[in-house]
Amino acid sequence: MQRHNKSVLVTGGTKGIGLGIANVFARHGAKVMLIGRTLADGDKAIAAIKQQTPEAMVEFAMGDVTQLTDMDRVAQTAVQHFGGIDVLCTNAGIFPSAKLEVMTETDWNTVIDVNLKGMFFAIKACMPYLKVSDAGRVVLTSSITGPITGFPGWAHYGTTKAGMLGFMRTAAIEFAPHGITINAVMPGNILTEGLQNMGQQYLDRMAASIPLRRLGSPEDIGNAALFFASEQAGYITGQTLIVDGGQILPESLDALTA
Numbered sequence: 001m002q003r004h005n006k007s008v009l010v011t012g013g014t015k016g017i018g019l020g021i022a023n024v025f026a027r028h029g030a031k032v033m034l035i036g037r038t039l040a041d042g043d044k045a046i047a048a049i050k051q052q053t054p055e056a057m058v059e060f061a062m063g064d065v066t067q068l069t070d071m072d073r074v075a076q077t078a079v080q081h082f083g084g085i086d087v088l089c090t091n092a093g094i095f096p097s098a099k100l101e102v103m104t105e106t107d108w109n110t111v112i113d114v115n116l117k118g119m120f121f122a123i124k125a126c127m128p129y130l131k132v133s134d135a136g137r138v139v140l141t142s143s144i145t146g147p148i149t150g151f152p153g154w155a156h157y158g159t160t161k162a163g164m165l166g167f168m169r170t171a172a173i174e175f176a177p178h179g180i181t182i183n184a185v186m187p188g189n190i191l192t193e194g195l196q197n198m199g200q201q202y203l204d205r206m207a208a209s210i211p212l213r214r215l216g217s218p219e220d221i222g223n224a225a226l227f228f229a230s231e232q233a234g235y236i237t238g239q240t241l242i243v244d245g246g247q248i249l250p251e252s253l254d255a256l257t258a
């Protein structure tokens with residue numbers, strides 16, 4: 001993959017998959033703006049990226065994706081620091097578990113707000129800058145959960161991850177006249193702080209159900225995002241890339257042992 005000096009904004013860039021995305025872009029010479037709600041996590045993330053890539057150009061701006069004014073502000077901060085925005089990775093998301101019988105209206109609204117409205121607000125705020133970039137790119141972090149698979153407790157979450165793809169297909173057509181592409185990475189189970197909260201038993205059983213026999217790393221997703229942002233992917237828009245170690249392939253448990 002070629003080195004590039006693109007300006008990249010990553011929502012939810014302070015941890016997990018977002019940090020993996022940021023790490024990969026920083027290693028390839030991009031200028032990276034991390035967005036999250038927690039200053040201490042922003043500082044930690046910058047230190048972690050610089051440990052891997054000492055020359056990394058990386059900054060943090062505090063913002064909540066559910067607030068359009070925050071997204072407008074962080075987009076302007078990225079432009080002040082880096083001169084523009086070429087790539088937006090809308091990655092911030094939450095996945096609290098609640099089965100339908102106990103799921104409250106607040107549970108539902110919170111997940112929809114962060115995962116769907118947050119994506120929309122980040123895109124809306126960055127759109128003016130992506131339009132004037134030579135090659136604007138939007139990369140969504142969707143999931144296999146929702147568009148392809150289900151998991152008890154995640155009906156609201158799956159709704160948002162499938163909804164992101166519906167949004168993408170119309171956005172791709174609206175963005176095309178501006179030379180902007182939009183694509184989605186669909187991760188399987190990726191070992192992040194968020195997933196670690198599900199407990200060791202969940203992680204072990206998940207790894208056993210994946211043909212490649214391991215959970216993914218945040219950088220596995222970062223590499224896919226880097227591809228969508230690359231010059232080589234310039235003619236790809238409105239598409240998805242599953243990065244899951246083959247997780248969705250087995251027809252049954254027997255398929256893994258036969």
Ligand code: NAP
Pocket residue numbers: 011012013014015016017018035036037038041063064065066091092093094095114118141142143144186187188189190191192193194195
């Ligand atoms: P994570 O480790 O919990 O990290 C989430 C990141 O999003 C943090 O940086 C967090 O920072 C930020 N964030 C959360 N709410 C926010 C808000 N309202 N405004 C701004 N930032 C916010 O999660 P992850 O596992 O990396 O997941 C990241 C994305 O990947 C999500 O969209 C998730 O649905 C998707 N995904 C994950 C997996 C997986 O296996 N982990 C699989 C498929 C898809 P603050 O809390 O400090 O704001």
